[in-house]
Structures are given as structure tokens and as C-alpha cells.
Amino acid sequence: MLHGKGIVLGVTGGIAAYKACDIVRRLTRLHASVRVVMTENAKEFVAPLTFETLSGNPVYSDNFEKAWEIGHISLQKFADLTIVAPATANIIGKMASGIADDLLSTSLMAARSPVLIAPAMNSGMWLNPATQRNAETLKAWGYHFVGPSSGELACGDTDVGRMSEPEEIVEAAKRILLPKRDFEGKTVLVTAGPTREMLDPVRFLSNRSTGKMGYAIAEAARDRGAKVHLVTGPVDIKAPESVSVINITSTFDMFNAVCSLVDQADVVIQAAAPADFTPETVAAQKIKKTGDSMTVKLVSTPDIAMHIGRNKRRNQVFVAFAAETENVNQNAEGKRERKNADIIVANDVTKTGAGFGADTNIVTIISEDRKRSLPIMKKREVADEILNEVERIFGCGTQK
Ligand SMILES: Cc1cc2nc3c(=O)[nH]c(=O)nc-3n(C[C@H](O)[C@H](O)[C@H](O)COP(=O)(O)O)c2cc1C
Incomplete structure (x- = not known):
């Protein structure tokens, strides 16, 4: 269904990073070509090898290593869609403030493709006025959001901030990548x-x-x-x-x-x-x-x-x-x-x-x-x- 579609998946440093593995698996099953970009902190949660194996592609994270081969610009030329899942409060803040200090944030700043953000964080972080303002800013600029939902959080609380399920994130990606033709003939x-x-x-x-x-x-x-x-x-x-x-x-x-x-x-x-x-x-x-x-x-x-x-x-x-x-x-x-x-x-x-x-x-x-x-x-x-x-x-x- 997503045959021929290039998707850059940005994974940041949150507990929900392990769920990003399921997102890659679901996207590749739909025949999308997926390239994963991890922040340094994300590597504390999941080993790059897991994403390399699931996506069938190298994982990128350093801005300068292999820059001649694949840098932020070529990543964005490849992308029909960029997904950030999980998206930490930190990456949302960086995107809303125009900070580009690693491969993922630089690549997001260069993005011409639509960007889908799946926030995941503790409710205090999500409800913090800075995060709320940053998310509103990004929405007003046309960034797509899926979630966060309410439910059990890694810290043990049941509150808002939980990343949407991989299935919902892939559905949101499909809605962006495969526009409806439901008014044909009207x-x-x-x-x-x-x-x-x-x-x-x-x-x-x-x-x-x-x-x-x-x-x-x-x-x-x-x-x-x-x-x-x-x-x-x-x-x-x-x-x-x-x-x-x-x-x-x-x-x-x-x-x-x-x-x-x-x-x-x-x-x-x-x-x-x-x-x-x-x-x-x-x-x-x-x-x-x-x-x-x-x-x-x-x-x-x-x-x-x-x-x-x-x-x-x-x-x-x-x-x-x-x-x-x-x-x-x-x-x-x-x-x-x-x-x-x-x-x-x-x-x-x-x-x-x-x-x-x-x-x-x-x-x-x-x-x-x-x-x-x-x-x-x-x-x-x-x-x-x-x-x-x-x-x-x-x-x-x-x-x-
Ligand atoms: C165990 C642990 C879990 C964390 N989980 C989250 C999280 O779910 N969401 C979040 O926004 N930050 C979380 N953080 C904090 C981020 O890792 C931290 O803000 C970091 O700077 C994010 O960097 P990155 O956005 O470049 O990946 C967590 C930190 C630790 C140590």
C-alpha cells in the first residue's frame, strides 16, 4: 500500500522508543522504505541494530559521520513523510525554536515533506506551558500530530502523555501519504x-x-x-x-x-x-x-x-x-x-x-x-x- 513511499522515522530519547520498532515493522510490511534517524539519547533506550534489522537500512544519527553518503539534505530528498515517534518534549521544543544541533533536528529543519509528530512524555512535561506552546506553534505551522493519548505512563501515573499506539501512528501516516479521492465524480x-x-x-x-x-x-x-x-x-x-x-x-x-x-x-x-x-x-x-x-x-x-x-x-x-x-x-x-x-x-x-x-x-x-x-x-x-x-x-x- 505504501509501495514507493520513503519514510524517515526520527526516534528520540523516551521510554516509548521501543514501540518505534513496531512502527518500522508495520511500515515495512506495507512496503514503505524506512530510514531511521536516532538521537544520541534514543540509543540509550534501543540499540540501533534493532532498527537496522527491522528497516533493512543503516541507522543514522551523527551529523558528520558518513555525511558524504547520507546527510540531512539527502535524507529529506528521500522522505515523502517524516515521522518523529516518540517525540520528546526536547525535540518538540527544538523544532518550535528553530534549533538544529544534531542530525534529526537538522533534517527536520530541512524537511519539505509533511512531518508527523507522536509526542510521548510524562504528563507534567506534556502539560508544561512551554511544551503546550511549542506544540501549538508547530500545529499552526502545519505539522501533523497524533496523540498523545491518556493511559498508563512509564512513570506509573495514569494521565495524558502516552504515545499513540503504533497502529494509530501508521494510520495517521497513511492518511497523509494516501490522499482520499472520495469526491471523484462529484x-x-x-x-x-x-x-x-x-x-x-x-x-x-x-x-x-x-x-x-x-x-x-x-x-x-x-x-x-x-x-x-x-x-x-x-x-x-x-x-x-x-x-x-x-x-x-x-x-x-x-x-x-x-x-x-x-x-x-x-x-x-x-x-x-x-x-x-x-x-x-x-x-x-x-x-x-x-x-x-x-x-x-x-x-x-x-x-x-x-x-x-x-x-x-x-x-x-x-x-x-x-x-x-x-x-x-x-x-x-x-x-x-x-x-x-x-x-x-x-x-x-x-x-x-x-x-x-x-x-x-x-x-x-x-x-x-x-x-x-x-x-x-x-x-x-x-x-x-x-x-x-x-x-x-x-x-x-x-x-x-
Ligand atoms: C529513563 C528516561 C526516560 C525518559 N523518558 C522521556 C519521555 O518519555 N519523554 C520525554 O520527553 N523525555 C524523556 N526523558 C528525557 C529525555 O531523554 C531528555 O529530555 C533528552 O534530552 C531528550 O533528548 P532527545 O530529544 O535528543 O532524544 C527520559 C529520560 C530518561 C533518563
């Missing part, structure tokens, strides 16, 4: 970005949406095999390749574009932030300053989400977003029902790391039968979580 319509409601030829009303969330969804749906239509307001980011892009300016334009595409779509995801109101009239010429105040009358724009929800076909899944600043989940649930959406993605745009402009988001994904609050994640990861929920609803056949 058409996904995504709206993204803000709209602009013109006041005169040079001025408009708009909002802070940057389109990042919608673009991440379009990219994830494409990667999972969907044909994607992206209806986008004006943004500064590049549209994903191989996605059909329809550029619009106003909410009215977005409404028309959505109406023309919605019938072809199996999934409609309204991640855009269209304006609810627009100036009643657009001045033909630039408005001149004539006094100390001016009044603009705004009239409501077409309600795109309401239109999609009301006209939803059977077997069509509709996802709406609720960007809220108070009573987030309650307001979002109300919106899901009013708009007849299958899923609502709620986020508190006042939180650091969530909402407009950020590369990360903190969301709760609410559908009829379940509500999942997710930790801070990259918008691309949030996109995959939303698509997982869409796929689950297709699987259950519970579309409204």
Missing part, C-alpha cells in the same frame, strides 16, 4: 471572498473576508477528485489550479453566478461573505464632499444562502458558514435551520487564529445529528474536516 460549488457594493465609480462597501477559507475548500475538494466551480469576490490570493473560477464583484453578481451553477452541484459550500445590504443607487460620478455628513440608503441584497437552501435538491449537500462575534454556536444553529443547510461551520471571528485573514481557523462543524468543536487548525485542514462531514452525510443519506 461537482462542488464553492463561494469565497467578500463582495463589493459600489457607492460611486471609486468607492464601495465591503468586508474583511480574504477568501482563504473558501479557496482552501476548493483546493481540498479538487485534491479529493471533485470537479470544482469557485465563485469568488475580489481577493489577493491565487486560485487553485484546475478549478473553474468565476470572478464576481457584487452580491447580486454572486447570486446570479450561483443560480447558474447550483443545479449541476452535488455539494454547495457558501464560504463567501456577501454583503447583506447595498446602496440603493450607485452614483454615476464620484460623489463630491458637499457638507459635514451624508446619508446613504442601503437596501437588502438577494439572500444567496436562503436561495440555495430553499431550492436544495435531494442528494445535494449544502454547507453554510456563520462568522459570529457572540453566542457563536447558538446563532449558528439558528442560521442552519433558517437557511435549510445540512452543515453550518461556526467560527468566532474575534478569536486569535480564527476568521478573516488568518491562515488558521477555529471552527465548530454543526450538522443535524452532531456538533464537533475542532482545535486551531490550518484552513486546509479545516477544509478537509468539512469535506469529511459532507461525505458522512452523503454516506448516511440524511440530506434534508
Whole structure:
């Protein structure tokens, strides 16, 4: 299953190092090619010979020994994925601080492949604010984590900090290395970005949406095999390749574009932030300053989400977003029902790391039968979580 995949496994100095032997065994059984890099401290726990025998490859640890043959750069050229298991508090701290003082940390700094970290340590070490901050930093940079779980620790306590089981770590590696193609044959319509409601030829009303969330969804749906239509307001980011892009300016334009595409779509995801109101009239010429105040009358724009929800076909899944600043989940649930959406993605745009402009988001994904609050994640990861929920609803056949 992992035929042709190169995996660098970094083993650091924790009691759970012996479990890394099982990880190598499982990966090689799946036909991955595994190269183990051990820290000096890891060698106190397991002899390199064990990993050499299980992987069928030499074990690396010294930065300079055999540097001509295999150094940090060539290791990373070989890697489709780097796993650090067990990952000590020390290596997590080094990675978050940019320290590269041995072969493993240098190789991790040079990594272009995804990196999967399986922390293993005493609960005091894991819950230490420094470790928590370091792990959050790495997550926000896109590092993948599996565990730690709660259970019996080497020190005898039963608490959080236990390394995930080798089987779970290999499953997490498979999820990263073998992207799903579960949207093959499906058409996904995504709206993204803000709209602009013109006041005169040079001025408009708009909002802070940057389109990042919608673009991440379009990219994830494409990667999972969907044909994607992206209806986008004006943004500064590049549209994903191989996605059909329809550029619009106003909410009215977005409404028309959505109406023309919605019938072809199996999934409609309204991640855009269209304006609810627009100036009643657009001045033909630039408005001149004539006094100390001016009044603009705004009239409501077409309600795109309401239109999609009301006209939803059977077997069509509709996802709406609720960007809220108070009573987030309650307001979002109300919106899901009013708009007849299958899923609502709620986020508190006042939180650091969530909402407009950020590369990360903190969301709760609410559908009829379940509500999942997710930790801070990259918008691309949030996109995959939303698509997982869409796929689950297709699987259950519970579309409204
Ligand atoms: C017996 C023993 C067990 C240890 N277990 C862990 C552990 O599970 N997790 C951890 O973060 N550190 C553990 N440590 C501490 C690390 O070995 C220590 O922080 C070391 O500097 C880590 O180096 P490395 O990250 O380069 O391997 C343990 C130390 C000893 C002596």
C-alpha cells in the first residue's frame, strides 16, 4: 500500500522508543522504505541494530559521520513523510525554536515533506506551558500530530502523555501519504471572498473576508477528485489550479453566478461573505464632499444562502458558514435551520487564529445529528474536516 513511499522515522530519547520498532515493522510490511534517524539519547533506550534489522537500512544519527553518503539534505530528498515517534518534549521544543544541533533536528529543519509528530512524555512535561506552546506553534505551522493519548505512563501515573499506539501512528501516516479521492465524480460549488457594493465609480462597501477559507475548500475538494466551480469576490490570493473560477464583484453578481451553477452541484459550500445590504443607487460620478455628513440608503441584497437552501435538491449537500462575534454556536444553529443547510461551520471571528485573514481557523462543524468543536487548525485542514462531514452525510443519506 505504501509501495514507493520513503519514510524517515526520527526516534528520540523516551521510554516509548521501543514501540518505534513496531512502527518500522508495520511500515515495512506495507512496503514503505524506512530510514531511521536516532538521537544520541534514543540509543540509550534501543540499540540501533534493532532498527537496522527491522528497516533493512543503516541507522543514522551523527551529523558528520558518513555525511558524504547520507546527510540531512539527502535524507529529506528521500522522505515523502517524516515521522518523529516518540517525540520528546526536547525535540518538540527544538523544532518550535528553530534549533538544529544534531542530525534529526537538522533534517527536520530541512524537511519539505509533511512531518508527523507522536509526542510521548510524562504528563507534567506534556502539560508544561512551554511544551503546550511549542506544540501549538508547530500545529499552526502545519505539522501533523497524533496523540498523545491518556493511559498508563512509564512513570506509573495514569494521565495524558502516552504515545499513540503504533497502529494509530501508521494510520495517521497513511492518511497523509494516501490522499482520499472520495469526491471523484462529484461537482462542488464553492463561494469565497467578500463582495463589493459600489457607492460611486471609486468607492464601495465591503468586508474583511480574504477568501482563504473558501479557496482552501476548493483546493481540498479538487485534491479529493471533485470537479470544482469557485465563485469568488475580489481577493489577493491565487486560485487553485484546475478549478473553474468565476470572478464576481457584487452580491447580486454572486447570486446570479450561483443560480447558474447550483443545479449541476452535488455539494454547495457558501464560504463567501456577501454583503447583506447595498446602496440603493450607485452614483454615476464620484460623489463630491458637499457638507459635514451624508446619508446613504442601503437596501437588502438577494439572500444567496436562503436561495440555495430553499431550492436544495435531494442528494445535494449544502454547507453554510456563520462568522459570529457572540453566542457563536447558538446563532449558528439558528442560521442552519433558517437557511435549510445540512452543515453550518461556526467560527468566532474575534478569536486569535480564527476568521478573516488568518491562515488558521477555529471552527465548530454543526450538522443535524452532531456538533464537533475542532482545535486551531490550518484552513486546509479545516477544509478537509468539512469535506469529511459532507461525505458522512452523503454516506448516511440524511440530506434534508
Ligand atoms: C529513563 C528516561 C526516560 C525518559 N523518558 C522521556 C519521555 O518519555 N519523554 C520525554 O520527553 N523525555 C524523556 N526523558 C528525557 C529525555 O531523554 C531528555 O529530555 C533528552 O534530552 C531528550 O533528548 P532527545 O530529544 O535528543 O532524544 C527520559 C529520560 C530518561 C533518563
